[in-house]
Amino acid sequence: MRALLAPSSIALIGASGDPARLTARAQIYLRKHGYGGALHPVNPRASEVLGERAFARVEDIPGSIDFAYILLGTGQVESQIAAVAAKGAKVACILADGFAEAGPEGQALQDRCVAAAKAAGLRLLGPNSMGIINIPEKIAASVNAALEAETLPPGRLALVSQSGSMLGAIMSRGAARGLGFSHLIATGNEADLTAGEIAAMLVQDPGVDAVMLFLEAIRAPEHYVEAARLAHAAGKPLIAYKLGRSSYGAELATSHTGALAGSDAAAEAFFRANGILRATMLESFLELPALVLGRKPLAQPHRAVSVLTTTGGGGAMVVDALGVAGIEARAPDAAATEKLHAVDMHPHGRLLDMTLAGTRPERIEAAITALAAAGDTDAVIPVIGSSAQFRPADAVAGILRGRDAVGAEKLVAAFLVPQADASLRLLAEAGIPAFRTPESLADALRAYLDWRAPVPADISMPPFFDLAEAPDEGDARDLFAALGLATPYARMGDVADVPEGMSYPVALKILSPDIAHKTEAGGVALNLPDAEALAEAAARMEARVNVAAPEARLTGFLVQPMSSGLSEVILGFRRDAEVGPVVLLGAGGVLAELHRDVALRLAPVDEAGAREMIAEVRALRVIEGWRGLPKGDVEALVKAIVAVSRLATMPDIAEAEVNPLMIHESGVTVADAWVVRA
Structure with missing residues (x-):
């Protein structure tokens, strides 16, 4: 963990003396941002690189190293694994691409690198990794161009991203929202170290309050499970933004379940079960940390909020966006109404419209305090109009005072309708979540209300069942019966094998391990009134299926009494x-x-x-x-x-x-x- 997140000695293998080259950036950025540890450029054609002593080979570096950043081309990476391990490195980061993502040859090369690293006791970050940034420790072992910035805003959020280019994008977008980061780490292909494993390290860092995950895929889910368990115990949220939400490729599945339970739907279930908050928009991904820091999952969320607004249109946008997200903007209950009446406010419907009252801080404070008394809502949402742009101090003062009056009793989060950078900055400094769009507000609130404590692992024993090598529907029914879900049926070995004692009318279906959708192959007949009709239907069905699916193995027929349900x-x-x-x-x-x-x-x-x-x-x-x-x-x-x-x-x-x-x-x-x- 120390060698990855805060190495005291770094080797840059393949470092270039030409400042314009990508492979020079890591050295430039490390020194630019104050790295004070030992830095060892490795370049066989130079004794000095960018003013620092260079070494022709890794073996020539005096002493040991913690972290090696391999900046060489794809074909040269494998030869460096043993060398950096011999110098004591615990972690090697690989910049080059052209590994598993490039096809079978690249996969084989990646597998050899991982095997060599494991044999040497070395962990790999990448390949295709833009490195690590640890802002408090002044470590910028990365080639991301965002490090051209003169300063890096420090903070207590950690970001682990499978996309290296997103490190700089999220850091810059976060800075515009007053967000600072402690660590930014790019995992690339995750041939060895995964985003989940690194997240588990980061939640144990006392300088980290929350870990943000930018994901393209979930690799080694057990690592995320462990990270989520540690995060929940430490009271530190894990927040994910995962790509791959489209449904293309579902038609390749063999069953309805495969088509419906696509990878993104499964990922959503995974995040929910493990207490990982998921944002579905980049805006809400950046704005969600302020909403959940210092909070825990609600035991029984109402999925409802109170909305007060100084602009009718802005308030209506929020109500609409919340509704799309499955969250109700709820009219004040009796307790909240009583408190509103006491301060001469009279609610009508889902919005407490304060347009005529303006944005006087004492009125906003009174409204927030009164609405927080509602027993059937999870949050109070003040919506502020033009005053947020032109009178930021007044616009923010009422929200701040209202939040302080409410305390931890109820979440207070604001939406500012105009572009109001000064107000947003004041709210961020006060620790009040504020949103730039109603959609990102709704998405962040949905993520918060979906948040649960991680579900404990199941330890029940499986039922004993010996499934056939090529199961047909009869075998599937026997499996479900073993689970306690039995429905009577009979098998027909051939068209003449009509079962006795059936209760007619019946349904007849072809049995085959190769036909998942029987209707499409002509393998279903319904409402057969007697044994004679059953035998005739079986003969016709066998002929149809042989034409429709000539390669399918037929194992007989299944007969079941007709049934209808509610x-x-x-x-x-x-x-x-x-x-x-x-x-x-x-x-x-x-x-x-x-x-x-x-x-x-x-x-x-x-x-x-x-x-x-x-x-x-x-x-x-x-x-x-x-x-x-x-x-x-x-x-x-x-x-x-x-x-x-x-x-x-x-x-x-x-x-x-x-x-x-x-x-x-x-x-x-x-x-x-x-x-x-x-």
Whole structure:
């Protein structure tokens, strides 16, 4: 940790004496920003580099080094690994690209570098890493051009970014908001050290109050789990901004669950389960730290706020943006109304409009204090108009006094409608979160209200089940039955093998480990009235499927009594490549992917988590007795979700789903099932 974050001796391998070259920047920036440790440029063609003694080889450096920044081209990196390890380095940072991201040859080179480093007891940062910046320790071991700045604003926020270019962008954008950083670290390809592992180090640093993560992917999720656990124990928020929110590529999945539980949906579930706040906008990523520093996750958020405004239009924008984010701007309750009346304020509707009262500090303070008394809101949001631009001292004074009067009782966060840099600066200095757009305000509040303590790891034992090597729907049903989700069915080995004792009418389906979507292959027939119709339908189905899917292996037919429910859901499980096992609940049937009305959690989940999922699926309101309709068996659905989520304990299962699962007034029925081996 010390060698990575605060090395006292640095080797710059491949350092250039030409100040215009990229490979000269690290040395220039280290000295420019005050690095006082030992610095060893390595250049075989010069005895001096930029005024400092240089060495032809790493082996020639006197004494030991802590940190090596390898600035050489891709093909020269591998040969330096053993050399820097022999000089005592604990960490080597690799600038060059052309490794795993460049294809199989690059991947092989990266793997060899990692293997050599591990054998030598050396940790790697990168490849494709722009290095590390530790502002309090005056370390700027980076080639990021943002270090051309004369000074670097210090602070207590740490940034770990998989994109090196974003270090400077976030540092400069943060400075405009009064944000200062302690550390900025670029992880690049993360062949060895990951963003999660470095975050775990940073939350243990007493000079760090929060860690911000700029992510393109989640690699080694167990590192984030550990970082989140440490962060929660230390009271230091982890705040993530992750790219990859688009749904392209979902059509490549073999199941409905795979298409619906895309990698970003799984990432969202991962962040939620581990108590990591997620911003979905760059603006809110930068503004969220001020909102959550010194706070803890709310045990039972109301997802509602009180809004006061000195401009009707500005207040309406906030109400609208909050509503889109699922947060209600709520009218004052009885307690808040009583306090407002006591100071001669009379609320009407969701906004306390103070336009006529102007921005007199005592009036703003009184309004904030009164609204904070509401027992059904999570925050008070003052919205300030033109006075924030032209009379910043007055505009801010009332908010500051109101916040001080409220104390820790309730969050106070402001939105300034005009461009009001002076007011924003005053609010930042006072530790009051302030926002430049209603959308970033809404996104930050959503992240805060979604914030939970990390969910403890599940330690339950998996059920015993010996899954076939190439499972068909019958095998999938047997698996779900082992989990406690059994629905009677019968197998037909061939078209003549009509089962006895069936309760007609029945549904008939083809059995094949290769056909996930039977309807599209002509492999489903419904409402067959008797045994004769069943046999005839099986013969026709076999012929259709052989034409539609000639390469598919057919293992027989499945017969099940027809059933209808109050509602149909998809209940699925998937082992996501980034974050691991997830469970999905959504509107079911053949239109599941069209509706995309789903809830997702890391698996396994408990009954409380299952109830949260049910509440998030809009289509499931019908089973709550919507407009006089019969109520469905919610408890049976809760138990089904918990049961399916236990597939997380079975590492040989990659995907599984029931679609649809029919919900009745009493009980549930598995109408179709599918499973994929890992």
